Amino acid sequence: MNCHTPEAKDTAPAESGHGALPSREELLLASRAVADGLREVRLSVPSIHCGGCLRTIERALGNVEGVAEARANLTTKSVTVRWSENIAPPQAAEALFAIGHPPHLTDSEAGGSTDKTLGELIRALAVAGFASANIMAFSVSVWAGAGPELRNLFHLLSAAIALPVLLYSGRVFYRSAWAALRHGRTNMDVPISIGVSLAFAMSLYDMSNGGPHAYFDATVMLVFFLLIGRTLDHVMRAKARSAVGDLAKLTPRGATVAYENGTSEYVPVGGIEPGMTILVTAGERVPVDGRVLTGASELDRSLVTGESAPVAVAAGATVEAGTLNLTAPLRLEATATADNSFLAEMVRLMNAAEAGRSAYRRLADRAAGLYAPVVHSAALLSFLGWAFATGDFHRAATVAVAVLIITCPCALGLAVPIVQVIAARRLFEHGIMVKDGGGLERLAEADTVVFDKTGTLTTGRPELIDPDRTDPAALSLASALAIHSRHPQSLALVAAQAARGGTKTNVADIREMPGHGLEARYNGTVIRLGRADWALDDPETVSAPLHHPCSVLSNDGRLVAAFAFHERLRAGAGEAIAALKDRGLGVEILSGDHEAAVRDLAGSVGVERFEARIRPDGKLARLKALAEAGHKTFMVGDGLNDAPALAAAHVSMAPSSAVDVGRNAADFVFTRDSLEAVPFTLAIAKRTRRLIRENFALAVLYNAVALPFAIAGFVTPLAAALAMSGSSLIVVANALRLKGRAKYYRKALDRPSPQAAPPHASTQPAQ
Amino acid sequence: MSILIYLIPISFGLGAVGLGAFLWSMRSGQYQDLDGAAERVLFDDEDAPD
Structure with missing residues (x-):
């Protein structure tokens, strides 16, 4: 099987590229104990994209010492590795990297198996589906004209199947209805619960009196249809949650702490106390707020403050948790625990801000708020009307139950989730x-759309201005130096050189001077790449474009070339x-x-x-x-x-x-890299809202037609079953119209963007 | 119509077997990787699934 070209789609563009692999200590921290004395860790591997990858990965991991079991998952693009808890974690991350599938640790505990609610919903759905099929078999015989004895037998059997099912599968609705009522609200589940219970009780009473009509099939089918909507809704959210959890985690899980007796140890973030000495190497993120003890480096604060240019720090400077150390190792003294760091301050602000949003009531619940009183008063009025007109309370109750069943929000229960699930699916296909x-x-x-700048409108990485107008020899020389640094401007120079191709220059004795730049020997002279006031004897000679960050290349203190950078637009x-x-x-x-x-x-x-x-x-x-x-x-x-x-x-x-x-x-x-995801999502959201409204209108129309028949007492169980399934099918069919539209945006989004290419593309082994 | 005494339990039993099979397959994790399962069927040198 051939491994086709890796798609750029689901690869986190920026960080995962040159991010460090999870260390064995981190694997141990992230793992959990499972049965048989094994430990298990789940690694997200975004580059999995075909069956061949599964085999390559499982084979490679099978050969790693200490791996007891390895299973790759194509759906969630992840690998589960198990090892015996008596030994150190295997070098699984290195093995995966070596075969071109760089892994990273994930946030999500889930992975599907531990999602209890989903399991419960699916079991409830399966039981309801099984029961409604069986009851329907009996009901069809009744409708086809079974005699009174047989009819009573079938009704009895239906009731025997329906009761446990309504108790087991219906729990989902009763619980939610009860929770809403207790807080003095109503939601869609209140009319559902009332309708189902009343219909069942009424049918039970009719059956014991040998009556011709029973609504067991309708109640179970109602629960079945509504559970479909509920399950789809949950699956959509669970999928998005686990997909977001699988993205590379940017906050460190721990840090190396140096003790006074000279030893050092890897400590989880939660265990770092103020006063501890932390070592942060180049390329690592600062775990907690701290003060620099020794070392000089530059910090990328773009994710923390939004500043695009790196900031130089030296002994005595304070650093915030989450900033990325770029050029040289730093020795920090922690000044706060993780709970008191800048990150925690943001989380506190967020929680306060979120309180305002919870006031939003979802469309379905708002519809239910209008719908439930109307339906319930219609049922009550028809009961009273029939009772007064005929004096026959049994007849009146039968009509009232028919009204409740026919109006039970079967279509409404599906109207919203089905459209949203299809919309979510379409969005998912576009990353x-x-x-x-x-x-x-x-x-x-x-x-009103509010954008952040660094990292959102821009990629957060600098780009060389006018690479075609720079001197090729100077660029080649500069990139030979720059390739030894993680500084964003160095990376930009290397990228510019790679884009142009051309000759490679060899330099020797490269040293990085944190906060200043790079120095090397070339043909017997000293060349420097970095800040003008450091690299040049006479810094005034440079006339860089105004307010653009700039690096210069010098030879023995004389200017060779100046490179100006700007932020690359996303x-x-x-x-x-x-x-x-x-x-x-x-x-x-x-x-x-x-x-x-x-x-x-x-x-x-x-x-x-x-x-x-x-x-x-x-x-x-x-x-x-x-x-x-x-x-x-x-x-x-x-x-x-x-x-x-x-x-x-x-x-x-x-x-x-x-x-x-x-x-x-x-x-x-x-x-994906393109910001056109924003208008695309907006377009889908608007269209989703329109389809949901259409579905509501269809459901209301259906009720407007069916309700008079129900009130007039013409609705038999057969008519109710037909009307219910019919309206649900119409709603689903209408939702499916969401597919295949908005072609313009799809074209724009699927355009491959060069910078989104996964970093392992070139190392992918041919199979 | 006495045949119904056999037919009804049989139809009910068949349905119950289907339900049981579904619940078992779900519990044993067979729906965890549907895309992967579709590809694994093409491997001809693999050992048996777990």
């Missing part, structure tokens, strides 16, 4: 994950903003970066309203002000500083490269 259906509903209401950013404006939405930028950079970018994508140097609580305040002015805000952001705003906004979206808390706070997460 966009939906956390819950409520997010789609809220997105359709949005009228693919599709301009198109996305234009599309949003076309739809009449307001667009704003809120950024923690400095004014000049924000103004530049706002100009290039055509956004008039922006604020720079804004703190997390400032973003929060701006969103609150917008909400108070009556706007429904849609926040798109990725950083730690955006997380409170993501939680506060009416609806929010984050790229998969966002910090963990940001991804968890957002309603949507998009995994």
Whole structure:
């Protein structure tokens, strides 16, 4: 079997590329004990994409010492590795990396097997399905005209099947209805529970009196149909949750702590106390807030504060948790525990902000709020009407039950989830994950889009300005130096050189001077790449473009070339903003970066309203002000500083490269590079809302037609069964219309973007 | 119509067997990787599934 070209789709674009592999200590921390004295860890491997990968991975892991069992999963793109708990964790991560499938640890405990609610729903669904098929067999014989004895026998058998099923499968609805009633609210489950119980009780009474009509089939079928809707809704949310959990975790799980007696140990983040000495190597993220004891390096704070340019730090400087150490190892003194770090402060702001959002009531519940009183008073009125008109209470009760059954929100129960599930599926195919259906509903209401800058509108990585106009020899020389550094500008130089191709230059004795740049020997001279005031004897000779970060290449202190960088715009950013404006939405930028950079970018994508140097609580305040002015805000952001705003906004979206808390706070997460995911999701959300409304209209229409017949007393169990299935099928068919539309956006999204190519593409072994 | 005495339990039993089989297959994790299962059927040198 051939491994076809790896798709760029579900690979987190930024971090996973040069992120470190999980160490064996981290594997141990993330693992859990399972049966037979084994420990198990689940690794997310985004590059799994075909059956061949499963085999390659399982074979490779089978040969790793200590691995007791390895099972790859194509659906969830993950590998479960088990080993005996008496030995150290196997080197599974290294083995996977070696065969071109770099793994990372995941957040999600789930993986499907531990999802208790889903298991319960599916079992309830299976039992209800089994029972409704059996009862229907009896009911059809009754409808076909079975004699009185046989009819009573069949009714008895139906009741015997229906009772345990209604108790077992119906629990889901009774519980939720009871919870709503206890809090003085109603939801869709209240009319369902009342309708099912009354219909069952009435049928039981009729059966014991040898009556001709019983509604056992209708009650069980109702539970079955409604459980389908409920299960689909849950599957959609569980899938998105586990997919988001599988993205690379950006906050470290632990850090190396150095003790005074000279030993060092890997300690989980929760175990780090203020006063401890932590070692943070280049390429690691700072685990807790701290102060630099020794070492000089540069920190990438883009995910924390939104600043795009790296910041130099030396002894005495304070560092925030979550910042990425770029160039040299640092020795830090922890000044706060993980619970008191900058990250925790953001989580506190987020929780406060989230309180405002819980006021939103979902469409289905709002419909139920209108629907339940109407249905129940219709049933009550027909009971009273028939009782007064005929004096026959049994007849009146039968009619009332028929009214409840015929109006029972079968179609309504499916109307919302089925559309949302299909919408979520469509979004998923385009690399966009939906956390819950409520997010789609809220997105359709949005009228103002607020973007973060660094990491959202831009990739957060610098790019060389005008690579074609730089001197090829100078670029080649600079990239020979730059390849030894993780500094973002170095990476940009290497990328520019790789894009152009050309000759490779060899240099010797490369040293990185943290906070300054790189130095090496080349043909007997000293060349330097880095800050102008360090690399040049006379820094005034450089005239860099204004307010662009800049590096110079020097030879024995004389200028060879100057390289200016700008932030690379995320693919599709301009198109996305234009599309949003076309739809009449307001667009704003809120950024923690400095004014000049924000103004530049706002100009290039055509956004008039922006604020720079804004703190997390400032973003929060701006969103609150917008909400108070009556706007429904849609926040798109990725950083730690955006997380409170993501939680506060009416609806929010984050790229998969966002910090963990940001991804968890957002309603949507998009995994591909293009920002056109934003208008695409909006288009789907609007269309979803329209289809849901159509479905509601269909359900209301159906009720308007069926209700008079029920009230007039013409509805038999057969008619009820036909009407119920018929209306459900219509609603499902209408929801399926969501497929195959919005072709324009699909084309835009599927355009392959070069930077989204997975990092292992070249190392993929041919099979 | 006395045949019904046999037929009804048989039809009910067959349904129950189906339900039991479904619940068993779900519990033993056979629905955990549907895409993978579709591919694994093509491997001809693998050992038996667990």
